Amino acid sequence: MIPPATAPDFLTRAGWGGARIDPLAGDASFRRYFRVHHDTLGDAVLMDAPPAHEDVRPFIAIAEHLEAANFRAPRILARDLDEGLLLLEDFGDDRVGPVLARDAARERAIYERAVDILVDLHRHPLPREIAPYSEEAKTHEVALFPDWYAKAAELGEIDDDGFFRAWQAAWPGLIARTEQAPVLVLRDYHADNLMILKDGELGLLDFQDALAGHPAYDLVSLLQDARRDVSPELEREMLDRYMDKAGIEDRESFEADYQLLGAQRNVKILGIFTRLWKRDGKPHYLSLQPRVWGLVERNFTHPVNRPIRDWFDTHVPAHKRADFWSDC
Template sequence: MIPPSHAPRFLALNGWEGARILPLAGDASFRRYFRVVKDGARAVLMDAPPEHEDVGPFMRIAGHLIERGFAPPCILAADVAGGLLLLEDFGDDRVGPLLQREPGRERDIYEAAIDILADLHREPAPRDLDPYGEEAMTREVGLLTEWYAPAVGVAPDEGAWLEAWRSVWGGILETVNRRPVLVLRDYHADNLMVLDDPRRLGLLDFQDALAGHPAYDLVSLLQDARRDVSEELEEAMIARYLDKAKVEDAARFRADYEILGAQRNSKILGIFTRLWRRDGKAHYTAFQPRVWSYLERNLAHPALAPVRGWFDAHIGPDKRAAAWQTDAAA
């Protein structure tokens, strides 16, 4: 967490000469974040190395959200070529850590997060966004067979895997083609900030947004890989969303929710295994049992029978939630 060499000059050009640059966070990508402090003022420096990242999408989505009354961090300064953004500092109250300290606030915060999604989905996605359709979803579920399966000693039938998915997501693709919404894609507790207004949450990590199905971010929030979300809370928040968003066909929406949950959780199993095997970040394997618990909940829905059949044939109970974690931790 050493700031890039061009950061002090960038800060000096934008009124922050001599500011302290303190490590704040890194994530599963190449992006890193630093807190900038000068004379009692604070901001956040995003370092997105341009050889790996592009700050343009973050800037475009932030502008779209601000125009519609949501709360991403304001962009105070930008060096697009150098991969630096100076952002509004929302403080330290990320929802995940805050709820560890104050669990009694869970329901109120989740209700606020649900209401944000319902409001966000009242209008179609921006026209210039790529679709979160069959190509993207196929690529993502492929992460499970590419990374997770070999890690547990399975050589899967990839053709049958993809065919199982194609047989279940037709209704989702119809929604994406007909009226997509803005899907932030990592809408969960660690990317939400509690602000002064308890009904208003700060939004982070939305640069990979696509035009997709409204159930996706709902799944991301309620089947959170990094924290336990009880089935009771999940059901209550799904019901709240259905009411607030005025969903007409609740049964179809619920089927789509479970399909997208299985798709997302399969992807996450692959990504976390890749972070361990390729990038040496073994701590991500600690989340796998929780992700499996969500995935098995998804697979119980009748709409996922073909995908459940594939799992039963290829990745049995002894290959789930992972005996191989002990190897990862070693």
């Protein structure tokens, strides 16, 4: 976590010359974050997104869209697109996940606010020139399972064609309903990307991959969290809260879409976490795999996921699921 060599000059040009730069965090991508402290100006966050691997322009576009709609995304204080550097408003250190680990009594109130933000967000028009979260994109994501998980778990020769046919059999209703009324989908809306700000509001992070998609997707991301346990009871309560406040009339179809998107997202995450281990040298993600498998198994109980569940029952034995990762 050494700051990029270009950071001091960037900060000087931004009016933050002489500021101290301290490591803050990395994430599952190539982005890195540093806290910048200036004796006069206070604190800010430096995002380092190497242009060879990352493009900061989608982050800027979505941040500006969210701010214009009165959502709490970090204000962009300075930018250098050629170097992949952004200076951002500092939201502090109170991520929802660690806060709830210390004070579980706040869980319901925080999740209620997070759900209400989604209800509000989904009433706003989409940003201009935003790509759809298409069937092709979803299929590309679930391909991470045979490409990475299957190899790491030594599943042998599996039926890739049957894997994709199973998803294609489940997609049609979901895709049709998504195309009727797409909303802005932030795609990584969960406790570790939500910040509790000084005024008690929730700040939004990690939205650069946003697309136009189904309103249930970010709800799944929030309530079926790979990084912390959300009880089935709270999940049920918050799902009902969203449907009530959003005025969902066809609740049966919405819940089917929610469970299908849950299966898609969680199977994708199984592949992503395996890739982070094998390719990127980040083995700590392996400890999250049993929780993700628990979510997948819950998703599979819904009839909409029957063709996908049947494929998994045939090709992924029980000892290659959650229990497999305890020995890695």
